Amino acid sequence: MSTKNQQVIIVGGGAAGISAAAQLAEFGISSKIIDEATKLGGVVYRGPLRHTEELPHLDEFYQKSQKSLQDKYHNNKDKIDVQLETSVIGPDGANGLILSDQKSLSSLNYDYLILSTGCHERSVPFPGWTLPGVMMMGGVQLQIKSGLVRPGEKMALCGTGPLLPLIACQLHKAGVEVEGVYEASSFTRLAKEAVALLNKPMLTLNGLSMMSYLKRNNVPFHYGWGIVKAEGKEAVEEITVAPYDKEWKADLSKARTAKLDSIGIGYGFVARTQITQLLNLEHEYSYQSSYVPRLSGNQRSSKDNVYVAGDTSGILGSDGAAFEGQIAALDIALRMGAIDAATHASRTNKARKGLQRVRNFRFGFDRFSERQLGMLDLPDDDTVICRCENVKKSQIDAAFERGVKDITSLKMATRAGLGDCQGKICSAYCYDRFKQAGHAERMGQLRARFPVEPISFAMMED
Amino acid sequence: MLNRKADITPIGESQIQIYIDDEPVNVVEGETVLSAIHAVQKNQIMQNDYKANLGAYCGMGICHSCLVNIDGKYKQRSCKTLIRDGMRVTTMSNRFNDMGIKDNQPLVTSADFEEKVASSDQPESEDSNVN
Ligand SMILES: Cc1cc2nc3c(=O)[nH]c(=O)nc-3n(C[C@H](O)[C@H](O)[C@H](O)COP(=O)(O)OP(=O)(O)OC[C@H]3O[C@@H](n4cnc5c(N)ncnc54)[C@H](O)[C@@H]3O)c2cc1C
Numbered sequence: 001m002s003t004k005n006q007q008v009i010i011v012g013g014g015a016a017g018i019s020a021a022a023q024l025a026e027f028g029i030s031s032k033i034i035d036e037a038t039k040l041g042g043v044v045y046r047g048p049l050r051h052t053e054e055l056p057h058l059d060e061f062y063q064k065s066q067k068s069l070q071d072k073y074h075n076n077k078d079k080i081d082v083q084l085e086t087s088v089i090g091p092d093g094a095n096g097l098i099l100s101d102q103k104s105l106s107s108l109n110y111d112y113l114i115l116s117t118g119c120h121e122r123s124v125p126f127p128g129w130t131l132p133g134v135m136m137m138g139g140v141q142l143q144i145k146s147g148l149v150r151p152g153e154k155m156a157l158c159g160t161g162p163l164l165p166l167i168a169c170q171l172h173k174a175g176v177e178v179e180g181v182y183e184a185s186s187f188t189r190l191a192k193e194a195v196a197l198l199n200k201p202m203l204t205l206n207g208l209s210m211m212s213y214l215k216r217n218n219v220p221f222h223y224g225w226g227i228v229k230a231e232g233k234e235a236v237e238e239i240t241v242a243p244y245d246k247e248w249k250a251d252l253s254k255a256r257t258a259k260l261d262s263i264g265i266g267y268g269f270v271a272r273t274q275i276t277q278l279l280n281l282e283h284e285y286s287y288q289s290s291y292v293p294r295l296s297g298n299q300r301s302s303k304d305n306v307y308v309a310g311d312t313s314g315i316l317g318s319d320g321a322a323f324e325g326q327i328a329a330l331d332i333a334l335r336m337g338a339i340d341a342a343t344h345a346s347r348t349n350k351a352r353k354g355l356q357r358v359r360n361f362r363f364g365f366d367r368f369s370e371r372q373l374g375m376l377d378l379p380d381d382d383t384v385i386c387r388c389e390n391v392k393k394s395q396i397d398a399a400f401e402r403g404v405k406d407i408t409s410l411k412m413a414t415r416a417g418l419g420d421c422q423g424k425i426c427s428a429y430c431y432d433r434f435k436q437a438g439h440a441e442r443m444g445q446l447r448a449r450f451p452v453e454p455i456s457f458a459m460m461e462d
Numbered sequence: 463m464l465n466r467k468a469d470i471t472p473i474g475e476s477q478i479q480i481y482i483d484d485e486p487v488n489v490v491e492g493e494t495v496l497s498a499i500h501a502v503q504k505n506q507i508m509q510n511d512y513k514a515n516l517g518a519y520c521g522m523g524i525c526h527s528c529l530v531n532i533d534g535k536y537k538q539r540s541c542k543t544l545i546r547d548g549m550r551v552t553t554m555s556n557r558f559n560d561m562g563i564k565d566n567q568p569l570v571t572s573a574d575f576e577e578k579v580a581s582s583d584q585p586e587s588e589d590s591n592v593n
């Protein structure tokens with residue numbers, strides 16, 4: 001069979017998806033990227049959605065990386081077909097997808113499929129976390145980077161990892177008064193990772209310059225501190241923060257409060273596996289990323305013609321995502337006969353080496369930022385865990401007391417995870433509760449449900 | 463006219479407007495309903511079926527905590543909807559809580575499919591009032 005007309009479909013036009021498409025294009029292979037957003041680039045490099053003359057809050061380093069990703073697409077435009085504002089909402093038969101563009105449904109067949117749908121942020125419930133003004137940190141960043149608006153005028157950031165200083169700088173440059181930045185891990189834990197961080201000296205230097213920017217501008221950065229609760233009548237007005245110990249248990253005797261109108265919370269990410277699940281790929285539990293598709297070499301999933309790249313296969317950041325997209329594309333190019341085995345081997349090796357450097361760097365940060373289960377003590381009995389179905393912590397506790405040991409039974413018992421968001425928000429907490437209770441092996445995965453995105457009746461009738 | 467106080471860079475000459483809770487706001491091509499809401503410094507965006515006030519949380523279509531009524535349609539995610547000239551956006555509105563207002567075009571979510579599957583051995587009901 002001729003491979004000339006074989007369809008390569010890529011779901012998700014972030015660093016992974018664009019890199020895959022550009023790599024395929026280099027070998028003369030056309031592909032099609034589907035993305036639900038209005039612009040290519042993914043969550044990090046999408047850029048502003050409206051016209052602006054300047055971007056005073058984004059540094060040069062960022063603007064360069066964004067341009068180089070956008071160039072990857074522009075330089076290969078004739079081989080990359082892009083369909084934006086279109087969500088993949090589920091599979092259609094053995095080798096097809098159902099797409100929704102808000103107006104109508106359609107289907108699309110593939111010979112090879114690359115799923116690079118990225119990640120979303122991990123929710124950590126605490127008293128008051130559902131108040132308006134409490135946002136996830138990356139969500140705050142999307143507001144300032146893509147929306148060009150400040151979601152609050154006086155804000156704090158509580159979380160862990162390299163995004164904390166980055167977003168604090170961006171907020172400050174955007175004109176937000178940053179009350180403080182609270183990094184859950186202690187500085188001694190970071191110092192232990194010095195060697196790992198030197199795998200990416202540029203990124204480390206960049207991190208250091210952000211820290212000194214914050215210092216120069218009197219934005220306090222507290223290591224070993226974290227959120228305790230948020231309070232306010234209609235929306236957040238005050239937060240309580242406290243020192244965290246090694247297990248990230250808050251020391252309430254040293255707690256203090258701060259008045260503000262918005263806060264960004266960022267304790268990690270979860271792989272976006274709704275589509276990989278609906279395609280029935282095999283998954284495995286990952287403490288860092290929740291559940292991830294099980295992959296063999298070259299990003300191949302348990303289905304031979306389906307590849308997974310980028311954060312969907314475990315959180316590695318955009319540089320890692322780009323290498324993974326490239327590795328998947330090289331494998332497809334080999335199978336389509338566009339390159340020989342020697343070219344495949346040498347190019348794949350090079351990408352793998354790059355990926356390894358990212359991993360060495362990243363793992364240093366991951367060890368530093370590894371989530372500790374002490375945070376599970378934050379919610380009180382009345383804290384809502386599942387915001388869609390209003391399931392409170394006491395209901396989750398009651399189910400555990402009755403002996404529930406898996407997530408599907410927990411959903412049946414409490415309705416947690418049954419709402420509009422399909423459990424994307426509450427499942428991270430529930431998995432951690434099972435892990436804490438010693439049931440990680442048997443808790444199972446909260447299944448994604450068709451359609452991944454709500455659709456209207458009118459669309460179904462057509 | 464609601465004042466845009468939270469813009470990081472000026473929106474320039476705006477030719478188009480939307481209405482947020484019946485008040486006009488200048489907007490520009492490309493922006494989301496959520497960024498217009500944030501630009502006028504509102505953060506209480508929806509009331510869920512349990513009467514809890516919620517605001518935008520994930521900013522990327524995941525959490526369904528930013529649902530507004532747009533031109534009569536309930537449960538539209540403001541963070542994923544681009545503005546259109548003349549659009550009417552109502553915050554804090556909920557079909558269950560807005561007594562007497564009939565939803566003109568309900569959305570079909572995965573929960574509906576799930577309930578269908580669970581009740582598939584029972585006779586089909588006449589009532590197609592899903593949420
Ligand atoms: C809100 C947020 C902010 C972040 N900020 C940073 C940052 O500043 N710096 C950093 O290094 N890392 C950041 N990260 C981590 C970041 O996700 C990775 O570093 C990097 O973007 C991964 O690239 P990717 O290609 O795997 O995924 P992404 O860049 O996330 O791209 C995935 C794309 O898939 C699309 N998509 C998903 N599901 C579907 C579907 N069903 N149908 C159609 N399209 C779909 C999405 O619209 C998106 O464009 C952030 C993550 C999040 C969630």
Ligand code: FES
Pocket residue numbers: 517518519520521522523524525526527528539540541542
């Ligand atoms: S803010 Fe989460 S869906 Fe809009």
